[in-house]
Amino acid sequence: MxxxxxxxxxxxxxxxxxxxxxxxxxxxxSGGERAMYHALYPARGALYSSDEFARVAGLPSAPxxxxxxxxxxxxxxxxxxxxxxxxxxxxxxxxxxxxxxxxxxxxxxxxxxxxxxxxxxxxxxxxxxxxxxxxxxxxxxxxxxxxxxxxxxxxxxxxxxxxxxxAKVVDPKDLVVPTGLDFSNYDFTLAGEPHRLGDYQIGEKIDHVDGVTIEEAEHMIATRLWQNTAKVHFDATFREDGKRLIYGGHVISMARALSFNGLANAQMIVALNGGAHANPCFAGDTVKAWSEVLDVAETAAPGVGAIRLRLVATKQGAAPFAYKGEDGKYAPEVLLDLDYWALMPV
Amino acid sequence: MxxxxxxxxxxxxxxxxxxxxxxxxxxxxSGGERAMYHALYPARGALYSSDEFARVAGLPSAPxxxxxxxxxxxxxxxxxxxxxxxxxxxxxxxxxxxxxxxxxxxxxxxxxxxxxxxxxxxxxxxxxxxxxxxxxxxxxxxxxxxxxxxxxxxxxxxxxxxxxxxAKVVDPKDLVVPTGLDFSNYDFTLAGEPHRLGDYQIGEKIDHVDGVTIEEAEHMIATRLWQNTAKVHFDATFREDGKRLIYGGHVISMARALSFNGLANAQMIVALNGGAHANPCFAGDTVKAWSEVLDVAETAAPGVGAIRLRLVATKQGAAPFAYKGEDGKYAPEVLLDLDYWALMPV
Amino acid sequence: MxxxxxxxxxxxxxxxxxxxxxxxxxxxxSGGERAMYHALYPARGALYSSDEFARVAGLPSAPxxxxxxxxxxxxxxxxxxxxxxxxxxxxxxxxxxxxxxxxxxxxxxxxxxxxxxxxxxxxxxxxxxxxxxxxxxxxxxxxxxxxxxxxxxxxxxxxxxxxxxxAKVVDPKDLVVPTGLDFSNYDFTLAGEPHRLGDYQIGEKIDHVDGVTIEEAEHMIATRLWQNTAKVHFDATFREDGKRLIYGGHVISMARALSFNGLANAQMIVALNGGAHANPCFAGDTVKAWSEVLDVAETAAPGVGAIRLRLVATKQGAAPFAYKGEDGKYAPEVLLDLDYWALMPV
Structure with missing residues (x-):
């Protein structure tokens, strides 16, 4: 033995x-992973949903x-x-x-x-x-x-x-824009919102409004799909409290997908400046999200700008725009604090 | 803010x-959406399950x-x-x-x-x-x-x-049969049942027998897959009773899939004459279904007829063939009343 | 009626x-079924996960x-x-x-x-x-x-x-190795473990360590995906105890996937010698697995050997390597006893 x-x-x-x-x-x-991703998260970025939309934006098909x-x-x-x-x-x-x-x-x-x-x-x-x-x-x-x-x-x-x-932040000049990407003919109606980069102000905060209550089956299906097999996500007998800890990446994807409502045109994530899983997430939690515009930048690609965002995921009981307390510590209802660059039509 | x-x-x-x-x-x-549809509902229509079956029926592959x-x-x-x-x-x-x-x-x-x-x-x-x-x-x-x-x-x-x-009902002459559809060489064994259009009588009712108990994870995965993001389906903190209302389309697909058992050859839905979500459905409900044959019609395509069906979904506690009371109102266990035309081999 | x-x-x-x-x-x-399989079970066999790995092994793509x-x-x-x-x-x-x-x-x-x-x-x-x-x-x-x-x-x-x-056991000379299969250039690092056939001893037992707690949504999604529509798996009103019996094949796949940890190179199952669903499995059970090496054999394919394994799935409360009692009956925590041949690099 x-x-x-x-x-x-x-x-x-x-x-x-x-x-x-x-x-x-x-x-x-394959398309199987795409379908599952869109079934597990309310992901609706048009560039990732439609081959046709992606082609108009200069890509061979939807990534x-x-x-x-x-x-x-x-x-x-x-x-x-x-x-x-x-x-x-x-x-x-x-x-x-x-x-x-x-x-x-x-x-x-x-x-x-x-x-x-x-x-x-x-x-x-x-x-x-x-x-x-x-x-x-x-x-x-x-x-x-x-x-x-x-x-x-x-x-x-x-x-x-x-x-x-x-680096505290990826320098915007180091952002890699996919070859051929061109937002000159970007269809804002099909993408879901009219807001272009110029419509966002640095310091602006957006409450993404929607919430999703998380189930055990969903986070396990997602986490397995990425072949992440850490015991703590799957085995209810592993932790003393009998809870399965939700993979932090599940919260990242959930929050990012929820941020469509207000940031539908923040199409492609191109840099992850930093991130913290502020508090653990468990099945039964209802995840919501808010974002803050931290910066904007130009890129060399036609019609393509970059927006730097703080994405914060919270759970039930969180105050509006809950973040850190006066002691600099995250509020207990804050699950995630993510700092990233995305590409957006100018 | x-x-x-x-x-x-x-x-x-x-x-x-x-x-x-x-x-x-x-x-x-993609095939991803098909796999998920067949995993979320007990869908077994041969035309939608097998490229080979679809080709024999004159289509380029399974839709x-x-x-x-x-x-x-x-x-x-x-x-x-x-x-x-x-x-x-x-x-x-x-x-x-x-x-x-x-x-x-x-x-x-x-x-x-x-x-x-x-x-x-x-x-x-x-x-x-x-x-x-x-x-x-x-x-x-x-x-x-x-x-x-x-x-x-x-x-x-x-x-x-x-x-x-x-129109109360789509006129059968307005039904659009897919180009090339031909049921002349239809294999009833592979399709799952021997009953052709002529075997069904107007007024005949079929109890589809099987039942499925619905889970929160399943209806949310399905509803997200269709990029339907209405809060009420996902956020347990949204309604005062803490329940997530199941997307009516989830009940439609569940009932239709259950109706395979007795209507395996009602292959393609070609018209939706009407429908009502009679009562809300929640996780934990066990959905069953019954159908009534409302009409039959011919089409111009070889071997292809049309059958008009009432599809009724019920939940636990429903009487056999539960529908409306003497007051004309739906019984409280009736979830769905759908009236549609499907194509069936003659 | x-x-x-x-x-x-x-x-x-x-x-x-x-x-x-x-x-x-x-x-x-399609790739949809593959994605779902890998999301429902912690399946990580490289040959089934990567087209590139499969090509190096002489197959046209990942099956x-x-x-x-x-x-x-x-x-x-x-x-x-x-x-x-x-x-x-x-x-x-x-x-x-x-x-x-x-x-x-x-x-x-x-x-x-x-x-x-x-x-x-x-x-x-x-x-x-x-x-x-x-x-x-x-x-x-x-x-x-x-x-x-x-x-x-x-x-x-x-x-x-x-x-x-x-036959009690499929004779190793009757095992069918896929045409072209060649493990001469097998990459053990990419596959996940260094152990080749020669590293396993007959009689050796491996505790696969990991556990997965099973949810209703998951086993129903899986079972529907295979178009297995036996009522007992889906309808909570069907059994008197209100439980849905989990399809035995769900336990087989879960145990086999868990056995990756220790048997990552037991790549392809080529024979099922026998199997018993020792006890029923229900949602909430935490499935673990252990294996015993029963035999090894050569094949004619380059670098490809065969290993015969007993795969035992257990649930919470099982003793280490729980199997049968002195009376020859399975311990109550044993869910599955499977005897199979797999192909492994020599």
Missing amino acids: TKAKTNPGRFFEDYKVGQVIRHAVPRTV IDDLAAFHVVFGKTVPDVSLNAVANLGYAEGRWLKPVYPGDTLRSESEVIGLKENSNGKSGVVYVRTTGLNQYDHKVMEYVRWVMVRKGDLAAPAPEAVVPAL | TKAKTNPGRFFEDYKVGQVIRHAVPRTV IDDLAAFHVVFGKTVPDVSLNAVANLGYAEGRWLKPVYPGDTLRSESEVIGLKENSNGKSGVVYVRTTGLNQYDHKVMEYVRWVMVRKGDLAAPAPEAVVPAL | TKAKTNPGRFFEDYKVGQVIRHAVPRTV IDDLAAFHVVFGKTVPDVSLNAVANLGYAEGRWLKPVYPGDTLRSESEVIGLKENSNGKSGVVYVRTTGLNQYDHKVMEYVRWVMVRKGDLAAPAPEAVVPAL
């Missing part, structure tokens, strides 16, 4: 700066939703990066580099770019830069993530602390 | 007879289920037509005009064809004729729907009342 | 040895998961074989004969190969050999299944007892 063949996950002392981890299992995406691509890339890293993680601490320098289309096959690699043992000697912070690649070995996205990971052997010596310098 | 960018929906006074509304968001359908096409077209109208609706009052003159295949992109338009303010001055009835179009701007379906919509401004003057004359 | 048109199912006396039943409804599978193909073939037999079944007694001589790819259309046929009335005169055992065929009439799989079926007419005479001689 042995457990030796199952994956115990990596512990803090198993990571070395410079180490490159090729993650299992490559994944070919797989940007966050679906993110989840596929992210899901593969879980067995290697976060199986023994105590906490998911942050994201930075995320960029979408190439749209993903039905038929593409994605895989992921991560490079360890930082390590810092905690003063308690029981865990440490691991920084990885993860890259998603398609079947041509073209990069489709990259992002930095850092997690707190338990030590397996408490006697293992602390590594030299390396904390990478990470 | 503003909600100004979110869609408040149209109020009664915002509609004008003759107005044409182009609805957002176009949608390309997307007729009601899936309906839901896609209908879902797009919700933000423009029924966001502030108090009640969905009826359907008429629905016709499927062209099968929808994986790869097709659908969009919807609605023309306001009638308006009548209620005597209370607080709401009114809006009649729209909705058309679904594919990427070639070919009509794939059309139907009339009328809803009761709240007034936003109670001081707005009542419009001149226009109540369109609507 | 009549139920005459609905399918009452066959009773014991309706079967004759030698009878061939062509089952309804043929089914074309539909072996058990998804099984469910499609099996589902079609339910209305003809097990609608009036009291119990599903066993499986034998199952073989996967040809991979199923998106675009293939499957249908099923069953030949009655044995009949034995029970001594109580109220039911009997029916043995069928079921074959799944694709659109070219090529066999994609076959298996023997026997079920206990009620008699409809207790006065019907007992048929001559015919009990087929069934």
Whole structure:
């Protein structure tokens, strides 16, 4: 009798700066993933919903939703990066580099770019830069993530602390606009709202109004679809309280989809500046979202601008535009605080 | 802080007879939508399940289920037509005009064809004729729907009342049989039942026997798949009773799929004569269905006849063939009363 | 008023040895079915997840998961074989004969190969050999299944007892390796684990560690996807205890997917030697799995070996490696006992 063949996950002392981890299992995406994404989230971005709309915008067809691509890339890293993680601490320098289309096959690699043992000697912070690649070995996205990971052997010596310098915000000149993207003939009626980039003011906040009550079956179906198999999302006997913790990415996608109502033209996410899963989300929670316009920028593509948004997801009981208290801590009803760049017609 | 960018929906006074509304968001359908439709409903119509069966019947491949096409077209109208609706009052003159295949992109338009303010001055009835179009701007379906919509401004003057004359039943000579459809070589064994049109008697009632208990996750997944985002279906904090109202179309598809058992050869829905959502449906309800044969007709296509059916969905506690009481009102266990034409081998 | 048109199912006396039943409804599978399979189960076999991985292994693209193909073939037999079944007694001589790819259309046929009335005169055992065929009439799989079926007419005479001689195990020389399969360039990192056939010892047991708590919505969605419409899985009013019995195949797929953790390289199931649904499974149960290596064998394909595994699914409360008690009966927490051959790189 042995457990030796199952994956115990990596512990803090198993990571070395410079180490490159090729993650299992490559994944070919199809219209099936698109249909499921749109069934699990109220996603309605026209560019991701209609081949015709995408063609008018200069793309060969509708890509797989940007966050679906993110989840596929992210899901593969879980067995290697976060199986023994105590906490998911942050994201930075995320960029979408190439749209993903039905038929593409994605895989992921991560490079360890930082390590810092905690003063308690029981865990440490691991920084990885993860890259998603398609079947041509073209990069489709990259992002930095850092997690707190338990030590397996408490006697293992602390590594030299390396904390990478990470940009607070992706510089708009580093945003990658998909080749050919052109919003000159953008049909605002078909897209769902008349608001173009110039209609948004920096500092403007938008209450996205709609809410969705989350069910166990839904978040598990979604999380499995991304081949993210962390026990805590699926096994009601795993946590002492008998609750299944909802994958943070489920909340990201739910909030982003809800933000259609008010940001229908924030079509493509091209950068993830940062993000925090402020509080855990469980089945039965009703998720709502609000956004704040943080910045705007130009791009070289015809008719295409960029908007930097803070996307905040909240649950039932949240005050309007709930965020942080005077102590700088998130209100208990705040689930997510995400900072991203999206492309929008000017 | 503003909600100004979110869609408040149209109020009664915002509609004008003759107005044409182009609805957002176009949608390309794929095998993903078909797989999900067949996973959400016990749909087994051979023509919609098998490319080979469809080819023998003269079609290029299996279309997307007729009601899936309906839901896609209908879902797009919700933000423009029924966001502030108090009640969905009826359907008429629905016709499927062209099968929808994986790869097709659908969009919807609605023309306001009638308006009548209620005597209370607080709401009114809006009649729209909705058309679904594919990427070639070919009509794939059309139907009339009328809803009761709240007034936003109670001081707005009542419009001149226009109540369109609507056919009680689509005349069989107006049914559109898909080009090439031919049931001469129809394989009744593969289709699942031996009964042809001649085996059904007008007035015959069929108890479809099977039942399905509905879960929150399922109706929300289905309703989102059609990009129908009416709050009342998703947000458990929206109604005072904490219940999520199930999209009426979910009940339509469930009942139609259940009717396979006894009507396996009623393959394609080609007309919607009328329909009523008699009582609301909630998660936990067990849906069953029965049908009554209302009429039969010939078509010009080889081996293809038409059958007019009343499809009634009921929930737990319903008497056999539960319908209306002596007062003409629906029994409280009746969920749906639908009147449609389907094509069946003669 | 009549139920005459609905399918009452066959009773014991309706079967004759030698009878061939062509089952309804043929089914074309697509990437939609693959996406759903991977969303409903934590399936991560690289060969079924990635077109690129499959090509390196000599296949034209990633097939539909072996058990998804099984469910499609099996589902079609339910209305003809097990609608009036009291119990599903066993499986034998199952073989996967040809991979199923998106675009293939499957249908099923069953030949009655044995009949034995029970001594109580109220039911009997029916043995069928079921074959799944694709659109070219090529066999994609076959298996023997026997079920206990009620008699409809207790006065019907007992048929001559015919009990087929069934192999306890599919002989490894009868395993069909897909044409072209070649594991010479197998990428163990992408596949998820380093263990090759030589790393497994006969008698070795593997605890697959992970668990999944099952929801009503999930097992119903899965079971409908395979067009298995047995009432007992869907209708909470059908059983006296108000529970919906989970389709045994749902447990098979869940356990097999969980076994990835420790058996990631047991890529393709090629034979089903036997199986028992030891105890019923209901929503709320948390399924875990363990495997035992029963045998290994060579194949003629380059780099491809075969491993015979016992896969046992258990629910909450099970002891480690729970199986049978001293009385030879399954422990009450054992859900499934499956004996199969899979292909694995040597």
